[in-house]
Amino acid sequence: MRDGVRLATDVYLPEPSAGADQATYPAVLIRLPYDKNSRYVFVDGIARRFTARGYALVVQDVRGKFRSGGTTLPFLQEPQDGYDSIDWITHQAWSDGRVGMFGDSYYGFTQWAAVAARHPALRAIVPRMTSADFNRIWKAAGPGQPDPPVWxxxxxxxxxxxxxxxxxxxxxxxxxxxxxxxxxxxxxxxxxxxxxxxxxAPRHAGMPTRLGPDPFDALPVPVLHCVGWYDNIGAAHMRDHAELASRPAWAATQYLWAGAVDHENYWLGHAPVADEDDHNADEAALERMLPGYTDPAIEFFDVFLKEDRPATDLPRVRWELGHQGWRTAEAWPPPGSDTRTFWLADPATAAHALPGGALTRTPPTEERSAQWVHDPDEPVPSLVENSFAHLHTHPDFAPVAAREDVLAFTAPASSGPLDLAGPVTVEVHVTSTAPVFDVFAKLLDLAPDGDARLIVRGQVSAEATVGSDEAISIDLGHTGYRLRHGHRLALILAASDFPLYLPTTGTGENPWTAVTTKPGTQTLRTGGVHPSRLTLTVLPPSASPC
Known part of the structure; x- marks a missing residue:
């Protein structure tokens, strides 16, 4: 690097043609902090597929991690190190001077950092399950909106x-x-x-407001956003896509691949995952997973690195409708989609086992309320130990819905398939006796046998200064999901989700440093002038009768 620090780097090259002179190739760069030679990142399998298609694959341990030198500190050095690594590639005898980048999570962020650094050789990126600015995960989704709870x-x-x-x-x-x-x-x-x-940790200085130069202010490059409907940071990634799609300079270069997968690339079709389908443990499962993981990126690079296919070969949006299959569209949400609202009703029965209260298509005319207690010492359990791999276990949330400190609302059984395709939001009128409180919302698929599996989720933190006339808006992210015949939508609300989130103390004290806690009572109002609602994006009834 420019400061003399050495970053450990492996280069995988295609097999040279017999009798050919020194060949040159477009390169795909992966910069990651998870040990480039570990089984966890399976780079050897990725390299086989990229080199077979005529790409050099370059993979690097980022600064301060595993075999690389330098101080161990995330984010801040990645623009400069990304620029220097791309520049190094372009000076190698095997390089044709064109570079793309690929990878998940943190090594999606390193792609955006390199975009911000503006090396002219960087021609295209494929960020997967990530965000251009991780502050989107820790902070409010927009001005005037509440911050999320402590993740x-x-x-x-x-x-x-x-x-x-x-x-x-x-x-x-x-x-x-x-x-x-x-x-x-x-x-x-x-x-x-x-x-x-x-x-x-809040007793310290606080996260920097930005993690480097804004890549969205750089010259546009073609981007294939790879998003998982079950990715725990998928909402932040979709905000990246929506913002760039709204910018005239960037819009023409934005492509979306969205599948029914989680952050660790487990698939809804295998959930809960059996041993023989666990690609993190089983070699045959990994080989089955790799084509779906790498091929969208290779096809994208064929267009924007090799330039041997026209951009018209690529669908603008390729998305998976969970339980149904893959589709294409010209935009997201798909043209022709519409919103559908369900109103929270019958709150008196919401603190019981599913079905609890009701989700109705017409708003209740009279206001009703329900209360539940948040005890920081007895929080609502998360059920998953690792939300990055939610689909590995894909737990049944019916037992959680039956708790007295959880409210549940359920819609009538679907008379046919209902296809969700876009954002999901919840607006609820909730107040609390605690000075600071959290609201967690989970949209579930309640099957005829009583199992309740997650579709999407969202959460916000609020202050007691929020008045009873002011609704709390919760972004549950985006999904592509078919609610099948006879299944029911269920919405559950809680004030904790532990250990994925740090519970509020009930006293308003810093949850990291507090030694005492106090239970708080939450009140939900719905109906009349205080309607609480669930809003879905759905495909047209002609394509998705309900």
Whole structure:
């Protein structure tokens, strides 16, 4: 790099043609912090597929991780290091001077960082399950909107993975208070600490407002956004896509691939995942997974790196309708889609097992209310230990819906398929006796046998200053999902989701440093002048009768 730090880099080249002179190739660069030679990132399998199609694949441990030198600190150095790595590629004898980038999560962010650095050789990127600015995950979705609750699982990622070159696996003592001491205990045992954890944990300075130059202000490059309907940061990625699609300079270069997969690339069609379908453990399963993982990117690079196919060969949007299959569209949401509203009704029965209260197509004329108690010492369980791999277990949320501290509302059984294709939002009138409180909303598919599986979810944090006349809006992200005949939509509301999220204390104190807690009572109002509602984006009734 420009400051003399060396980054460990592997180069995979296509097999040369017999008797040919030194060949040159377009290169695809992957910059990741997860050990480029580990089974977890399966780069050897990716490289086989890219090199077979005539691409050089270059994979690199980012600064401060595994075999690379430099300080272990995420995000901030990636624009410069991305630029220098691309520049290095263009000076190699095997390079034809054209570079693309590919990869998931953090190595999707490194692509955006390189875009911001504006190297002219960078011709196209394929960011998967990521965001151009991770502040979109930690902060409000827009001006005037509430911040999300503290995503404890996300903060823990930095406490485990961004300490030094290695990764540390430990289980915090979740009974220990204050919560911050659970991690201080681990840092003392390791003998080092995570600088980024110190920024995220609220008793410290706070996250920088930006993680580098804004890539959206750079010269546009073709982008294939690869999004998972079950990705736990999918809402942030879809906001990236929507913003760029609205910018005239970028709109023509935006493409979307959206599948019924989670962050770890587990597929709805296999959920819950059997051992023989677990690509993180089974080699045959990995080989079956790889074509769907790499081929959309290779086809994209064939157009924008090799330039041996016209852009008209690529659908603007390729998306999966869960339980049904793949479709194409000219835009997202698909042209012709519409919104459908369900109103929360009968709240008196909402604190019972499913079906609980009702989701109706007409708003209740009279206002009714329901209350539930949030006890920080007995929070609502998350059911999944790792939301990055939600579909690995794809748990049944019916037992959670039956808790007294959860409200549930259910629509009538579908008389035919209802196809969801776009954003999902919830607006609820909720107040609390606590100065700060969280609202978690999960939209479920309630099957005839009583199982309730997740479709989409969202969450916000609110303050008691929110008046009873002001609705709380919750973005549940986007989905492509078929609600099948006889199934029912169910919406559950809660004030905690632990251990994925850090519960509020009920006292208004910092949840990281508080040693005491206090239960708080939440009140939901719906009907009359305080209607609470669920809004879906659906395909036309002619294509999706309900």
């Amino acid at each position: 404890l699982e996300g903060v823990e990622y930095f406490a485990h993975h961004w300490i030094d070159n290695d990764t540390y696996d430990y289980e915090p003592d979740r009974t220990r208070r204050p919560v911050i001491d659970q991690y201080e205990q681990a840092f003392r045992a390791i003998g080092a600490r995570s600088l980024w954890f110190d920024l995220l």
